[in-house]
Structure formats: structure tokens, C-alpha cells
Amino acid sequence: MSSEKSTGGNDMDDERTVEVWDVVVVGAGPAGASAAYAAAVAGRSVLLLEKAELPRYKTCGGGIIGPSRDSLPPGFELPLKDRINAVTFSLNGKYTRTRRSRNTLFGLINRPEFDAQLVEHAQKAGAELRTGATVSRVEQHGSAVPDRRTVAVVLQDGETVLARSVVGADGSASRIGAHVGVKMDQVDLGLEAEIPVPQAVADDWRGRVLIDWGPMPGSYGWVFPKDDTLTVGVISARGEGAATKRYLEDFIGRLGLAGFEPAISSGHLTRCRADDSPLSRGRVLVCGDAAGLLEPWTREGISFALRSGRLAGEWAVRVSEAHDAVDARRQALNYAFAIKAGLGVEMAVGKRMLTVFSRKPGLLHAALTGFRPAWNAFAKITRGTSSLGELVRTHPVAGRALSRLDH
Numbered sequence: 001m002s003s004e005k006s007t008g009g010n011d012m013d014d015e016r017t018v019e020v021w022d023v024v025v026v027g028a029g030p031a032g033a034s035a036a037y038a039a040a041v042a043g044r045s046v047l048l049l050e051k052a053e054l055p056r057y058k059t060c061g062g063g064i065i066g067p068s069r070d071s072l073p074p075g076f077e078l079p080l081k082d083r084i085n086a087v088t089f090s091l092n093g094k095y096t097r098t099r100r101s102r103n104t105l106f107g108l109i110n111r112p113e114f115d116a117q118l119v120e121h122a123q124k125a126g127a128e129l130r131t132g133a134t135v136s137r138v139e140q141h142g143s144a145v146p147d148r149r150t151v152a153v154v155l156q157d158g159e160t161v162l163a164r165s166v167v168g169a170d171g172s173a174s175r176i177g178a179h180v181g182v183k184m185d186q187v188d189l190g191l192e193a194e195i196p197v198p199q200a201v202a203d204d205w206r207g208r209v210l211i212d213w214g215p216m217p218g219s220y221g222w223v224f225p226k227d228d229t230l231t232v233g234v235i236s237a238r239g240e241g242a243a244t245k246r247y248l249e250d251f252i253g254r255l256g257l258a259g260f261e262p263a264i265s266s267g268h269l270t271r272c273r274a275d276d277s278p279l280s281r282g283r284v285l286v287c288g289d290a291a292g293l294l295e296p297w298t299r300e301g302i303s304f305a306l307r308s309g310r311l312a313g314e315w316a317v318r319v320s321e322a323h324d325a326v327d328a329r330r331q332a333l334n335y336a337f338a339i340k341a342g343l344g345v346e347m348a349v350g351k352r353m354l355t356v357f358s359r360k361p362g363l364l365h366a367a368l369t370g371f372r373p374a375w376n377a378f379a380k381i382t383r384g385t386s387s388l389g390e391l392v393r394t395h396p397v398a399g400r401a402l403s404r405l406d407h
């Protein structure tokens, strides 16, 4: 951390030393931990602020697809609870069919453990962690800010922390996102139950997930097995809370799991950014859920958080070195370009997939269960050997079919 002289008040005798961090990261989920890691590895002073005590629970299926695995810091060992090589698909409980693969499709983790391990990696790289630290707001002008190269991060208890650059990774209800002016154009509600089950039930699910295309447009449900616990969840557009709750209850009932008491039942909103939404303001960058970066169709967000977090950490380093507002803006815009060129393209295809899926879930179900190339594409995407964007780009037939359907 750089210690710099700053004048407190008007009295020159009151001059005192103020600590200024190169990068302050708000939120220690996958996005924040990645940002902190990237900035710390670059040799900068990094403070990671997290409102919860770690490990903390996060409503999430914990599905780790190839791009998530490939974005982990070097030496990171995934705390896998299961490796998935079979998927049972159903259409609102009907037309059930299981597809199998010789190789692992994706892995499943528990978020408290996974997130805490990511934070440990950031700490090992040199980042300092403060838990129980809720950020109320950031200020880039005004009395709390000693000079134009500094951002003030104000905590709930009134303490102010100073930084050359700030990364907002504080999740889908982000305060830093509000400061930046992030605009969302898709908001969904996810409901989940962590259900401990007897050994025989757990054995039946081992290595296999279930995906059910739901009754409301764009909705779906899942069963993700993790040792002796099944994570059962559903997601649908916000505003249909009662129907989403009913869907989860019916889903659990249909699966014969209603007799088991969930250890945790929770809900969480996911938000996808609008195309023209900002990713920065002044010396403040946003990433992960805070920026509305997640796949609009599947609502897969861990890989988006890891990838955007790493980029945010790298560009925050450059913003922290910027000597004036113009330079800071240039670096922040470079961050936005990097996001738009990669994750932005994937999000655009995901939005089109969601449109098609919302209108014709049966068609998608039929393709995945009865048309081998569609299943192979699903397998490639989850393994990370291809992406939705790449498939549409390199397979003209897929591109044309998508264009026809989403119009």
C-alpha cells in the first residue's frame, strides 16, 4: 500500500499520513476473488472487502463448466462434490430421457467451500481480506476524496478506505453497480433447496443431473447431486414469484423428494446487463453479477464472474496507475472493450437462445434428446471445448436455424 501525505481539514498542522490502496475490491465471490488475485499477482496493494464472514452460503447450483475450470488461478484444485457424465432431460416432468457421455461433462462444487478457496488464493498472492466489512457507497468527488486520483470507499460503520482504483464485485444487488449506473434488461428469480438424502437416493443420482424445461416461458429446473445432498432449484423471470415457488414444490414432489427436509431453502435474483450498460465510471470498474454479466439462457454465472473478475483486476491495475481522469477513462474503456469482445458476444447469443427456448421449449427438448449433433454441442459447451458463440459462428446451419427461430 502506498502511504501518502494528505491534508486533513484546513489546518496545515493537522497534516497526517493516509493509506491509499492501489486497488480495493468490493465483494469476495468468484468475481471479487479473481479481481483481487489478478491485481495482487501484478504486485499491487489490494484490499478485498466482504460483508459476510467466510465461508458464506450463496444460492447457486454450483455447476462448474469448462470455461469456469479454465479460468481458475494456477494450482487451484476444484473441491468437486461430483463429476457429471449423464443428463436426464424432461419437459415439465414429461418425455424424460437420459443422455450419457463417456467423458465428464462438468463438475459440481459447494459454493461456500469453492469461494473461500478462491479468496485464499487471492490472499496467498498478497491481497488483504477484511470480512464483516459492508460497503455503503463510493465517492469520486467531494470532501472524502483527498485528490482526483483517489476514490473513497465508505463502509457502513462510517470508516473510509482510499484507493487509486475500485472493482465492484458485490453481486446482483450491487451498490457499486448503482454508482456506475449499470442497466439491466433481464431479471430472474432463482429458488433452491439443499436436500440431504439417504445413501440409496444419493447413489441413484451420482454422476447424473436432471434438467427440466419448466412451465413458464424461459424457466427451467435442475437437480445437482453433491454427495449426500441434492441441490434442487428452479429459475424463471422475476414477477412470477408465486408460480416459480409452485414450480419448485411440484418439481420436488414429482421427483419423490418431498418427504426429505431441506437443510437450506433460499432465493436469489439474477440480472443480465443491457447491451449499452456501462462497465465503469471514473476509476471504478464492475464485474460478475454486479455488472449483470451472466449467460442469459442458462443463467450460468461462475465462469462470467471468474473471467470478468480477472479482466477487471488487470485493468484496475492500469487505472490505478493513471495520472489523470483522461488516462483513467482510457484504461476503463479498454476493460469494457475486452468484456464486450468476449463475454458480450456470448451473452448476445445466449439472449437469442433464451428467446427461442421461451417460445419453443419442446423443440429444444426434442433436439437435445433426439438429435445427436444438438447433444454433442451441449456436451462441447459444458466441457468448454466450444461455446454457443463459436458454434453459431462456425456452423452456418446452426446460425441460420437460430436466426429463423428467434425472428
Ligand SMILES: Cc1cc2nc3c(=O)[nH]c(=O)nc-3n(C[C@H](O)[C@H](O)[C@H](O)COP(=O)(O)OP(=O)(O)OC[C@H]3O[C@@H](n4cnc5c(N)ncnc54)[C@H](O)[C@@H]3O)c2cc1C
Pocket: 026, 027, 028, 029, 030, 031, 032, 049, 050, 051, 052, 056, 058, 059, 060, 061, 062, 063, 064, 133, 134, 135, 136, 169, 170, 171, 172, 174, 175, 189, 190, 191, 192, 233, 234, 235, 268, 269, 270, 287, 288, 289, 290, 294, 299, 300, 301, 302, 303, 305
Ligand atoms: C439459483 C441460482 C443458481 C445458479 N446456479 C449456477 C450454476 O450452477 N453455475 C453457475 O456458473 N452459475 C450459477 N448461478 C449464477 C452464479 O451464482 C452467479 O453468477 C455468481 O455467484 C456471480 O459471482 P459474483 O462474484 O459476481 O457474485 P456473488 O457470488 O454474489 O458474490 C458477491 C459477494 O459480494 C458480497 N457483498 C455484497 N454486497 C456487499 C457490500 N455492500 N459490501 C461488501 N460485500 C458485499 C456478498 O456477500 C458476496 O460474497 C446461479 C444463480 C442462481 C440465483
